Amino acid sequence: MYNQPKAKPYSESNFFRNGTSARPLPAHTVEYHQARENEPYYTGLTNGLLVAQLPAPLALTPELLERGRERYDIHCAVCHGLTGEGNGEVVQRGFPAPPTYHNQRLRQAPLGHFYDVITNGYGVMYPYASRVAPNDRWAIAAYIRALQLSREARVTDLPPNEQKKLEEEQ
Numbered sequence: 001m002y003n004q005p006k007a008k009p010y011s012e013s014n015f016f017r018n019g020t021s022a023r024p025l026p027a028h029t030v031e032y033h034q035a036r037e038n039e040p041y042y043t044g045l046t047n048g049l050l051v052a053q054l055p056a057p058l059a060l061t062p063e064l065l066e067r068g069r070e071r072y073d074i075h076c077a078v079c080h081g082l083t084g085e086g087n088g089e090v091v092q093r094g095f096p097a098p099p100t101y102h103n104q105r106l107r108q109a110p111l112g113h114f115y116d117v118i119t120n121g122y123g124v125m126y127p128y129a130s131r132v133a134p135n136d137r138w139a140i141a142a143y144i145r146a147l148q149l150s151r152e153a154r155v156t157d158l159p160p161n162e163q164k165k166l167e168e169e170q
Helices: 039-043 062-075 104-108 111-120 134-151 160-169
Strands: none
Touching (some): 039 111, 039 134
């Protein structure tokens, strides 16, 4: 298989008039995955510092949080657990436990930290950049923040109409 007829890129060939085996790239061609002008969106960083909130064009909406919960349940809950305690199914079977999202260090971490860890991995966690799209990484990061906030939530933090719904359910 090594010695088969093929043209290696930019090797000599008499097929094209210019004597190469490849055609020149068209004008204004951009390499796949290289046209990333929105640094905070793709890296979670602004001028080398982790971002504290969702970058443009994203906005915190119920739909974004629902998507984050869905993606979290698929990709993250097996290790981190459904509540973010670090007690997922694989941990219960002997895998090293990740830190709880509810410890003080992670509660104070900027939102970009979670995006960066999902993208590049951390410790024994492998990178998810090839498995989870940037929009979904931000959705997961927002959902993690919601998990953290839910731990400290009080009924009085809810809007009056939501408080009334809860009272009616009880």
